[in-house]
Ligand SMILES: Nc1ncnc2c1ncn2[C@@H]1O[C@H](COP(=O)(O)OP(=O)(O)OP(=O)(O)O)[C@@H](O)[C@H]1O
């Protein structure tokens with residue numbers, strides 16, 4: 126699916142968070158890197174319309190994030206930098222089912238799809254657990270599953286391996302690698318971006334490098350060393 130930025134900028138209270146940006150994203154795996162506060166989350170939120178461009182436009186598969194907000198939200202799933210913020214129901218299975226509850230599905234179909242997604246991410250054993258008692262890695266996998274189950278075309282993951290130990294990091298990496306959807310992954314975990322099709326580097330609200338992972342990551346290392 127083509128995600129188009131046309132001179133899209135974001136200004137928060139007079140401060141520029143994203144300079145006018147024009148680009149088309151159509152690759153399957155896209156990484157986004159940069160220092161803290163460089164505009165990565167702002168960029169990611171523009172794609173699903175959580176943030177609207179102050180000027181210019183962003184479209185996803187031809188849908189404008191400003192004019193077609195609801196349609197864009199259903200096509201673009203977003204997994205937040207802090208996944209606790211998106212979990213709504215107290216029990217894991219209930220939270221997964223909640224995402225499907227407004228899709229007009231029969232109860233047994235909701236149960237079938239929920240079970241299938243829990244199996245797929247290797248977290249079937251967590252189904253009856255209380256969400257707020259889960260570890261960070263478990264919470265991250267539940268958050269991914271609860272978005273994937275709704276069937277978006279594009280997934281955005283904002284720092285999905287932040288604060289995870291090596292084992293959970295590998296589980297989340299494997300979950301991302303196995304996604305059928307186009308995925309945009311914001312990450313400080315540079316190893317996660319190995320094999321990605323394209324990586325974008327932001328610095329102070331500006332896209333400063335865009336290409337294959339190795340040269341863009343090298344540029345980031347040089348920038349961080351300054
Ligand atoms: N809702 C907001 N209101 C005002 N300023 C904001 C808002 N959201 C972000 N900003 C500012 O915009 C800039 C970019 O923030 P953004 O969250 O996009 O950075 P980031 O690259 O995701 O950083 P991090 O790596 O720390 O998550 C920062 O200076 C931030 O303080």
Ligand SMILES: [Mg+2]
Pocket residue numbers: 165166167206283
């Ligand atoms: Mg961020």
